[in-house]
Amino acid sequence: MEIEHVDWRNFLARWSEEWADAHGHVDELSPDDAAARRGRWLGADPATEADIAAMEDRLGRTMPPSYREFLRVSDGWRHTGAFVWKLAGTREAHWHDDASGLGEDFDEAWGDEDNPEEVRAQVGLWSRALQLDVESDITFVLLDPEDVGPDGEWAVRVWASWRAADPERYPSFAAFMIAMHQEFHVHAPGRDGEDGPAFVNGTTRSQDASVSRARTAALRGRHEEAAALLAEARKYGRPYAHELLDQIAQLDGTGGCGVQPPHPDNPRFLSEQLPLKAVDLLAGGRPAEDWHYSDPAIFPDTARAAADILQAVRLGTYRYELGGAFGEAVHEAREQARWGDTDAAWQVLRAALPSWEPLGPGHIAPMGLLADPLLAPVLTAERRLELLRTPRGGESAPAPAPAGDRNPEGLSWLVRPGALRPWQTSDSDYRMILVEGAAPDELPALLGSSPGTMLSPPVRQWDVSRHHRPDQRVVSSYDDKALLSVGRAGQGWSFAFEQDPSAGFDTVRFVSPAPAASAGGGRAIVIWHERCQGTSVFHLSAAQDGTLRYTFTVRGGTLESAAGSVPAELIPPALGFDAPDADGQAAAAARALDAVARLHGVTVPRLALTEGRLHTFESLSWSRPPGPGETYTTISFG
Template sequence: MEIQHGDWLHFLTQWSEEWADSHGRVEELSPDDVAARRGRWLGTDPATEADITEMEDRLGLAMPPSYREFLRVSDGWSHAGAFVWKLAGTREAHWHDDAMGLGEDFDKYWAEEDNPEEVRAQVGLWSRALQLDVESDMTFVLLDPQDVGPDGEWAVRVWASWRANGDPERYPSFAAFMIAMHQEFHTHAPGRDGEDGPAFINSTTRAQDAAVARAWTAALRGRHEEAAALLAEAQKYGRPYAHELLDQITRLAGSRGCGTQPPHPDNPRFLSEQLPLKAADLLNSGQPAEDWHYSDPKIFPDTARAAADIQRAVREGTYRYQPGGAFGEAVHDAREQARWGDTDAAWQILRAAIPSWEPLGPGHIAPMGLLADPLLAPVLTVERRLEILRTPRGGESGPAPAPAGDRNPDGLSWLARPGALRPWQTSASDYRMILVEGIAPDELPALLGSEPGTVLSPPLRQWDITRHHRPDQRVSSSYDDKPLVSVGRAGPGWCFAFEQDPSARFDTERFVSPAPDASAGGGRAIVIWHEWRQDTPLFHVSAAEGGTLRYAFTVSAGTLKATVGDVPAELTSPALGFDAPDADGQAAAAARALDAITLLHGVTVPRLALTEGRLHTFESLSWSRPPGPGETYVTISIS
C-alpha cells in the first residue's frame, strides 16, 4: 500500500471509521475516544499554512513532504497503531531532548568501526531527531533530518523500551510509518479474533482476505512468488492464514521461515503437519525438551498424549509422516527407498505424487510434514523444495516445473574428491566400507555383527551413531576395532556397510578383511579402506567370493605394500598411477581405482544419505586380529 499525493484524507477517514466500528463498548473508552468514535475521526482540524510555517520557523527546518501533507489534513493524530496514543501536530512536535540518556549508550554501540554504514549513520539520532510521540507506551517516534531520501522524505525511527530488538525500527518516510501503524491497528483491533464486540469486517479486511484467497490458489497452481507477495501484505494486517501460508512458502523456498505461531489443536493439521514440524524445530534448535509445552494435559487436554508421542518419535528419529490417500502411499514407498540410501529414487516417487496431494484446509499449501520426517527431510534439498512449490497440486492446474536433478553421483570415485563426505574440508575424507553381493542390507548384521543377534538401529544421523551404540563407553583398546557402520543399497544386487573416519588406522600386520565372512553365502564381497587425512595416504582393496579371499592389495604413500592373489589388471598399481609423487596424483589414482571397481561390479554408494541423511547402523565384527603372543597394545579408560 502507498499513500499517493492527495490521498491523505481518504486514508485517514477510512482508518478512523474502521477504528470507530471496532470499538463497540463505549464504557471502556476515554471521553476523548468517545468523541472520536461518535465523530468517526481520530484526527483534529487541519493545520493552516500559517501553522506549518510557524512550526518550521520554530524548529528551523522545513518539514518533509508526507508529514506536511498529513498536517494539512489533520494537525495531529490519536491511536497511531497500538502503542502510540497521541501523535504530534504543529504545536507538539519538538526536538528530542534525550531525557532518558539513551544517546550515549546507543552512539557508542553504533559508532563501532565494524558496523555497516547504515548502522553508523544513526550516531547522534537521539540529539538531532524530531520527536512526534506525545503519549505512548514507552515508545519514541523520531523524524531524522539527516536520513533524507531522494524524494526529500525524512526517515522515521521508532524505538520502544520493551521490544527485544534494541535498534529503532526504520521507515523511509512519515507516510510509510503511518501505513505501518494502520496495519498494526488491524493486527490488534478489537473483534478481529472473535472477541466480544462487533465483528471486525470492513473494506480493508475484505480486500486482504480476498488477496489471501488468491494467494492460496496461486500457490496451489505453482505460482509461489506471486502468492508470497500477496501474503506478505496481508500478513501485515494480521489476516487469517496469511502468516502460516507465507511460512510454508518461505520454508520450502529454502529459508528458515517467518516464524510459526503456536499451533491450535482444533486445526485439522495440528497433529499431522504443525506439531511434528514444531518438534523438529525444537530438536534442531538445541533447546531442552522441557520447552515442549504441547504435552501438558493442563494446556492441551485432548492432544497432550499424542504430542508427547510425536516429540519422542522426532527426538528418536522414528517419526513417520503418514498422510492419507495416494500421496500417503507414495510417501510410504519413498521412505522405504530413503531408509536404504536411495534418496534419488525416493524423490522421484514423491515428485510423481505431488500433483495428487490435497490440502487439509485453506491454511495449507504443501505437505509440510515431510520436513519433520527424519528419512524424507534430507531428501528435500533446496532445489527439490522449490520444485514442490512450483508443481501444481491440490486439484489445481498449471505448467510443470523443470525437474531438479539427482544428487547422488554414480559409482564410487566421488569419495576421492575434496570435501566428499564433509563439504567444509579441502581434502578427501577417511572411510572404510564393504560391498556385498546377493543379500539385502538388513541381512548384513547376521554376517558381520559383532555379537550373535546383532540388529540394525533406527535410521541415525552420522553424529548420533556413537552416542546410540556406545552411550556409556569408558574403555577403548588399540586392538578393539569394531566399526560402527551405516548400511544401504549399493546398486542392483549389492549392499554396503560404511564407516566415516574409522575409529582405527589401517595396520597391514593386524588387518583381517571381513570380505570372506561377508561372502560366505556364495556372492562376492569387496572391502575398500582409504586413509587420506593421515600423514601417509593409504588405499586398500580386498575381494572375496564364496567365503574365499580372491585378491587384496594395499598402497601406502604411492608404494605397493602387499598383494594377495590375482589382482584384476584394471586395479594394478601401474595402471592406476599410485606411484605419483604428489598428493593430487595419488588422489587421482584412488579415483581411478574406484572407477575401475564400479565398472567391474556396477556398485555405488549414496552421497546424500551418507552426508546429510539417516541410515540404519550396527556394530561390525572386528577388522583387526587379536593380539598375538608377546604383542602389546594400549587400553584407555575414562573414569
C-alpha cells in the same frame, strides 16, 4: 497503497471509519474518543498554510513533504496504531532535545566503530529529532532531519522501552502512517473471535482476497507471487497470511516466521506444525520443560500426543503419516531412504506431489516431511524449491524442471575433498564392503560381531558410536570391530560403510571380511582407503562364494602386498598408484574406485552417508588376534 502517492483525504477517512466501526460496541471511551466515533473522524481540522508556515518558522526547518501534505488534511491525529494515542500537529511538534535523557547511552552503543554505518548514523538522534508523539504508551515518534531521502522525506524512528530494540525506521512520514494503519488492523477490537461486531471492512475484504489469491498461486507453484501478497496481508494481521508465509519461508530457504501452531482442534496441529516445533525445540537445545504443548492443563485433548511427538522426534523415530495416494508415496519413499536410496525416495515423492491435498485453508505444503528423520534429509534446498514450484492440492499448472539427483555416479567421489564432510574440505578415511546377492538387512548375519547381531534403528553418522558404544572406556587395536552403516549399492548389491575407522590399516594383521561376506553366494569387495599423516593407503580385496580371489595393498606409492588374479582394470601400476606424490596417489585411488564401479555396477549414496540416517551394526573384527611375541595397543578413558 503506493507510499509515494498517498491520497491523504481518502486514506485518513477510511482509517477513521474503520476505527469507529471497530469501537462501536466499546462502552468506556474518553469524551474525545466518543466524539471521534460519532463524527467518524480521528483527525483535526486541516492546517492552513499560515499554520504550517508558523510551525516551520518556530522550528527553523521546512517540514518534509508527506508530513506537510498530511497536515493540510488533518492538523494532528488520534490513535496512530496501537500505542500512540495522540500525534502532533503544527502546534505540538517540537524538538526533543534529549528530554528523555537517553542520548548518552544510545550514542555510546550506536557509535561503536564496529557497528555498520546505518547504526552509527543514529548517533545524536535524541538531540536533533523532531518529536511527534504527544500521548503514548511510552512510545517515541521521532522525525530525523539528518536522515533525508532523495525525495526530501525525513525518516521516522519509533522507539518504545518495552520493545527492547533499537528504534524502528520508516523512510518517510507517509510510510510510518501506513504502517500504523496496519498496526491498528492487527490490534483492532472484534478480531479473532473477540466479543463485539466482527471486524470487517473494505481493507479486510481486500486483504483477505489477496490471501485467497496467494494460496491459489502457491498451490499452482507460483510461490514468489504468493509470498509478495502474503507479506502485505500479514502486515494487516489477516487470517492465514502469517502461517502460509511461514510455510513458504521454511521451504524456500528464507527461514520460518516463528508462527504459533494452529489450535489443537485444527487437523494440522499434530500432523504438520507440532512436529516442526519439536524439531526446533531440540535443535535449539531447549529443555523439555519448554514443551508446554504436553501440559494437560493447557491442552487437555492433545497433551499426550504432543508428548509422544516430542519423544519420537528426540529418538529419531517420528514418522510423518498421511492417508491417500500421497500417504502411500510417503511410506514408499521412507523405505527407499532408510536403505540410502535418497534419489529414488525423492522421485517417489515428486511423482505423488500433484495428488497431495491440504488440510484446510491455512495449508499449502506437506510440512510434516521436514520433521520426518528419514525424509527431511531427502528434501534438499533444491528439492524444497521444486516442491514449492510443483502444482498440488487440486490445482494445475506446468510442472517445474526436476532438481536432479544428488548422489554422484561411481565411487570416485569418495576421494574428493569434503566428500564425507560437506562442511569441510578435508579428506575422510573410510572402509567398506560391497556384497552381491544379499539385502542390507542380511549383512549382520554374514558379518555381525556375534550371533544374532541386529541392525540399529536408522541413525545419523555422528550418532553411530554413541548408539552402539555409549559407555565405551577402552579402545584396542587388537579388537578392530567396525561400526557399519548399511544400504543398497546398486542392482543386486548392498554396502556396509564406516567413516574414519578408529584403527589404521595394518597389513600384517588385517583379515579381509570379503570371504565371510560372500559366504552366502555371490561376490564381496572390500575397500579401505586412508591418508595417515600424509601417507596414502589403499586396500582392495575381493571374494566369491566364501573364497578370497584377489587382494592388493598400496602404501605411499609402493605395492605393499598382493595375491590372486587381479583384474586388468585394477592392476595398481596401470592405475598410477606408483605416483610419488599424494595427489597422484589420490588420482589413482579415484581411478580404482570408478573401475570397481564399472566392473560391478555399484555405488554408495553420498547424501545418506553425509546427511541422512541409515541402519547400522557392529561387525566382526577386521584384524586377527596377535600372535606370539606380538603387541597391541589398548587405550582406556576415564
